[in-house]
Amino acid sequence: xxxxxxxxxxxxxxxxxxxxxxxxxxxxxxxxxxxxxxxxxxxxxxxxxxxxxxxxxxxxxxxxxxxxxxxxxxxxxxxxxxxxxxxxxxxxxxxxxxxxxxxxxxxxxxxxxxxxxxxxxxxxxxxxxxxxxxxxxxxxxxxxxxxxxxxxxxxxxxxxxxxxxxxxxxxxxxxxxxxxxxxxxxxxxxxxxxxxxxxxxxxxxxxxxxxxxxxxxxxxxxxxxxxxxxxxxxxxxxxxxxxxxxxxxxxxxxxxxxxxxxxxxxxxxxxxxxxxxxxxxxxxxxxxxxxxxxxxxxxxxxxxxxxxxxxxxxxxxxxxxxxxxxxxxxxxxxxxxxxxxxxxxxxxxxxxxxxxxxxxxxxxxxxxxxxxxxxxxxxxxxxxxxxxxxxxxxxxxxxxxxxxxxxxx
Numbered sequence: 001x002x003x004x005x006x007x008x009x010x011x012x013x014x015x016x017x018x019x020x021x022x023x024x025x026x027x028x029x030x031x032x033x034x035x036x037x038x039x040x041x042x043x044x045x046x047x048x049x050x051x052x053x054x055x056x057x058x059x060x061x062x063x064x065x066x067x068x069x070x071x072x073x074x075x076x077x078x079x080x081x082x083x084x085x086x087x088x089x090x091x092x093x094x095x096x097x098x099x100x101x102x103x104x105x106x107x108x109x110x111x112x113x114x115x116x117x118x119x120x121x122x123x124x125x126x127x128x129x130x131x132x133x134x135x136x137x138x139x140x141x142x143x144x145x146x147x148x149x150x151x152x153x154x155x156x157x158x159x160x161x162x163x164x165x166x167x168x169x170x171x172x173x174x175x176x177x178x179x180x181x182x183x184x185x186x187x188x189x190x191x192x193x194x195x196x197x198x199x200x201x202x203x204x205x206x207x208x209x210x211x212x213x214x215x216x217x218x219x220x221x222x223x224x225x226x227x228x229x230x231x232x233x234x235x236x237x238x239x240x241x242x243x244x245x246x247x248x249x250x251x252x253x254x255x256x257x258x259x260x261x262x263x264x265x266x267x268x269x270x271x272x273x274x275x276x277x278x279x280x281x282x283x284x285x286x287x288x289x290x291x292x293x294x295x296x297x298x299x300x301x302x303x304x305x306x307x308x309x310x311x312x313x314x315x316x317x318x319x320x321x322x323x324x325x326x327x328x329x330x331x332x333x334x335x336x337x338x339x340x341x342x343x344x345x346x347x348x349x350x351x352x353x354x355x356x357x358x359x360x361x362x363x364x365x366x367x368x369x370x371x372x373x374x375x376x377x378x379x380x381x382x383x384x385x386x387x388x389x390x391x392x393x394x395x396x397x398x399x400x401x402x403x404x405x406x407x408x409x
Contacts (some may be wrong), residue, residue: 004392024085047101057138087384194377223277332368
């Protein structure tokens with residue numbers, strides 16, 4: 001029932017905004033590229049017959065009224081920002097599919113009891129400030145004034161960037177939704193993994209979103225001459241770090257879903273012929289089950305302390321962020337499965353290892369996610385791709401799910 005050609009054409013239009021000569025798309029928050037993509041999508045929302053506005057957090061919102069305008073609203077959407085040199089489907093597919101679903105309802109004269117809003121959240125990725133999900137935190141009432149002082153690499157704070165974009169950071173609280181005002185949030189997103197492709201399935205149902213725990217390990221030993229210091233006398237923090245990294249790999253692999261990633265490593269002073277004196281590395285630890293994640297964390301920290309003590313290396317661990325996992329509503333999962341069945345689509349339930357805006361909304365309303373198949377599981381890369389057919393299938397499942405939620409009890 002949705003117009004897959006129209007959806008695809010709009011996706012391709014967005015692909016030209018923020019396109020880089022080296023390949024990929026860069027659309028960071030509160031930049032001209034973000035403004036341009038918001039304006040283009042606002043135009044699509046108006047074509048769909050939606051009432052368009054932006055809230056105090058810069059979230060772009062298109063609203064379709066229900067027969068009971070006082071009823072709680074069903075939210076559907078995603079984000080429009082990207083990582084540097086990212087892909088064209090991560091985020092925009094969910095926003096544009098939401099617009100397409102509501103435009104289809106308007107074209108077919110379908111009414112719903114609950115109003116529906118398509119939302120493009122501000123800065124989901126966190127690529128500019130190292131602090132993401134700004135828009136969804138704002139809607140959930142979780143964005144604190146002090147967090148607006150976080151700065152990018154140029155020294156510009158979130159508050160300053162907001163002001164330069166015409167927003168008043170002092171009014172950020174106005175973006176928060178009242179308790180009970182939102183019935184549900186549903187999002188279509190590319191899987192960003194290989195499970196659906198490995199099973200030859202077009203769509204999947206999310207059971208939840210793994211919560212990221214970010215830690216920074218700082219190990220200090222003794223720098224020395226690489227040729228003049230016997231192995232038995234060394235206090236090498238890099239050797240200790242390597243041993244800890246193997247512990248991370250082992251402890252995560254013992255669990256069914258847990259993943260642990262060391263994504264950043266710095267060695268000081270960094271000479272070819274110098275035993276390092278200091279090493280810093282990060283850990284990104286994720287699981288849908290917070291108890292299991294915490295159990296793995298404690299196992300890693302316990303062994304890290306033992307390793308450093310044995311090697312005569314000082315250890316300091318800094319917490320960068322701890323975000324709770326988000327469990328998707330069983331009722332919304334059931335609605336998605338019913339939509340898949342109505343479309344004759346076999347599906348599978350799987351967790352999301354990547355973070356999404358719904359993680360900020362679980363205290364506001366039930367949440368759910370639909371996944372569309374990713375070619376080769378690639379994302380955050382110019383090679384990111386989901387076929388026109390799979391985009392259409394995902395959007396059709398989204399359409400049926402939103403219709404069910406907006407008319408159900």
